[in-house]
Amino acid sequence: MKPKTIIEPFKIKSVEPIRFTTREEREVLLKEAGYNPFLLPADDVLIDLLTDSGTSAMSAKQWAGIMEGDESYAGSKSFYRFEAVIKSITNMKFIIPTHQGRAAEKILFTIVGGPGKYFPNNTHFDTTRANVEFSGAEAVDLLNEVGKHPEIRADFKGNMDVEKLEAFIKEKGVENIPLCMITVTNNSGGGQPVSMQNIKDVKAVCNKYGIPLFLDACRFAENAYFIKIREKGYENKTPLEIAQEMFSYADGVTMSAKKDALVNIGGFLAMNDDELAMKCRNLLIVTEGFPTYGGLAGRDLEAVAQGLLEIVDEHYLQYRIRSIEYLGERLVAAGVPIIEPPGGHAIYIDAKRFLPNIPADQYPGQSIVCELYLEGGVRSVEIGSVMFGKYDKNGKLIPAMMELVRMAIPRRVYTQSHIDYLIEVIIEVFKNRDKLKGYKFTYEAPMLRHFTARFKPII
Numbered sequence: 001m002k003p004k005t006i007i008e009p010f011k012i013k014s015v016e017p018i019r020f021t022t023r024e025e026r027e028v029l030l031k032e033a034g035y036n037p038f039l040l041p042a043d044d045v046l047i048d049l050l051t052d053s054g055t056s057a058m059s060a061k062q063w064a065g066i067m068e069g070d071e072s073y074a075g076s077k078s079f080y081r082f083e084a085v086i087k088s089i090t091n092m093k094f095i096i097p098t099h100q101g102r103a104a105e106k107i108l109f110t111i112v113g114g115p116g117k118y119f120p121n122n123t124h125f126d127t128t129r130a131n132v133e134f135s136g137a138e139a140v141d142l143l144n145e146v147g148k149h150p151e152i153r154a155d156f157k158g159n160m161d162v163e164k165l166e167a168f169i170k171e172k173g174v175e176n177i178p179l180c181m182i183t184v185t186n187n188s189g190g191g192q193p194v195s196m197q198n199i200k201d202v203k204a205v206c207n208k209y210g211i212p213l214f215l216d217a218c219r220f221a222e223n224a225y226f227i228k229i230r231e232k233g234y235e236n237k238t239p240l241e242i243a244q245e246m247f248s249y250a251d252g253v254t255m256s257a258k259k260d261a262l263v264n265i266g267g268f269l270a271m272n273d274d275e276l277a278m279k280c281r282n283l284l285i286v287t288e289g290f291p292t293y294g295g296l297a298g299r300d301l302e303a304v305a306q307g308l309l310e311i312v313d314e315h316y317l318q319y320r321i322r323s324i325e326y327l328g329e330r331l332v333a334a335g336v337p338i339i340e341p342p343g344g345h346a347i348y349i350d351a352k353r354f355l356p357n358i359p360a361d362q363y364p365g366q367s368i369v370c371e372l373y374l375e376g377g378v379r380s381v382e383i384g385s386v387m388f389g390k391y392d393k394n395g396k397l398i399p400a401m402m403e404l405v406r407m408a409i410p411r412r413v414y415t416q417s418h419i420d421y422l423i424e425v426i427i428e429v430f431k432n433r434d435k436l437k438g439y440k441f442t443y444e445a446p447m448l449r450h451f452t453a454r455f456k457p458i459i
């Protein structure tokens with residue numbers, strides 16, 4: 001028989017109890033947290049969808065790798081395994097471990113960034129944007145038009161607008177664009193995939209002007225699987241072969257291993273350019289550690305190496321992509337507005353359509369985030385004007401392009417019944433949407449304000 005039910009391709013060896021709270025308790029807890037779920041103790045959360053970053057369940061083999069880790073300061077066996085596995089996927093010449101993705105970004109943009117420089121990307125992730133801007137450079141998002149419309153279904157809504165890229169290069173000047181980046185999948189734009197054709201087209205433009213192309217490859221395996229099921233000519237290729245082809249068009253990679261390497265901490269920077277690699281390693285020694293451990297323990301390097309072998313497994317990727325799609329289908333059937341089609345790692349509620357009466361400067365996404373917690377102990381995150389809003393010179397909010405609520409699904413952590421519970425909670429909040437209120441800031445930090453902000457409901 002050809003089974004219709006796609007099952008979790010693992011069985012559970014070790015469990016972690018989750019704690020139930022009442023709505024009354026959650027009202028007190030959320031108020032104490034300044035209506036910002038980032039500030040909630042995790043123990044007060046029932047289903048934690050804040051992020052898929054560093055929240056994966058590791059396999060028995062990864063845990064075995066933790067015991068096997070070689071903790072030698074220099075030249076550890078675990079580093080060579082880490083390097084060999086990453087080379088086998090990316091074919092990059094230089095593999096530089098970092099403690100997470102943003103550390104790789106910090107090193108890269110400290111070297112190539114600075115005032116007067118511009119970095120195009122399909123959509124910069126928040127830490128990427130922050131690291132570009134911290135260097136004094138400008139981060140520019142050149143997402144394809146279709147990616148900006150949550151309600152339009154298309155196969156590759158993460159694609160970069162290639163024409164805009166070329167116009168942008170001509171406008172700003174090649175000398176001011178040290179590199180171009182593509183984020184796969186496009187996290188801040190709904191976890192939407194980028195097609196192989198788009199990667200090739202962007203590479204062709206970059207080649208024409210001699211600009212290196214870097215992949216922000218946090219979810220390269222999920223992207224590869226979307227290419228397999230959606231792009232013509234790839235249906236019979238393995239996810240690994242597709243990933244290898246994706247990387248073949250890149251000159252460098254930044255990666256947070258906390259996503260598609262199935263680990264709780266780790267990252268890397270990879271590239272082909274000798275001189276750039278030397279500069280990165282020199283800075284790595286100052287900020288992270290010796291080049292063969294770069295801010296990680298030997299055991300972490302082992303876990304990353306093993307995780308990268310597991311992530312490209314086709315059964316895993318089929319289950320992963322299907323389980324997100326399942327959640328999306330149920331919500332769409334109930335009329336809940338989400339970014340369609342579902343991305344690879346998360347479902348994004350479209351807060352503008354969910355709460356059309358709450359304006360951007362009262363943060364409709366934050367309102368939904370708070371209510372999901374109050375209703376069912378679910379923790380999600382606003383990706384909208386709280387995260388990306390800016391102020392004009394009169395102190396008026398310049399809203400983000402989209403007002404979204406992200407529910408990121410940790411890898412191999414929740415089962416289908418957790419997801420069914422989640423669906424119930426979301427639908428209940430949706431039914432009561434007329435009662436939801438806007439929020440205002442009572443505290444905000446100058447950068448990455450969403451992490452530490454405090455709010456107050458507008459009554």
Ligand SMILES: *Cc1c(COP(=O)(O)O)cnc(C)c1O
Pocket residue numbers: 053100101102103125127128183187216218255256257258259266267
């Ligand atoms: C998570 C993430 C990063 C940053 O990685 P950290 O490990 O959290 O520092 C960069 N880019 C994208 C697309 C991400 O999802």
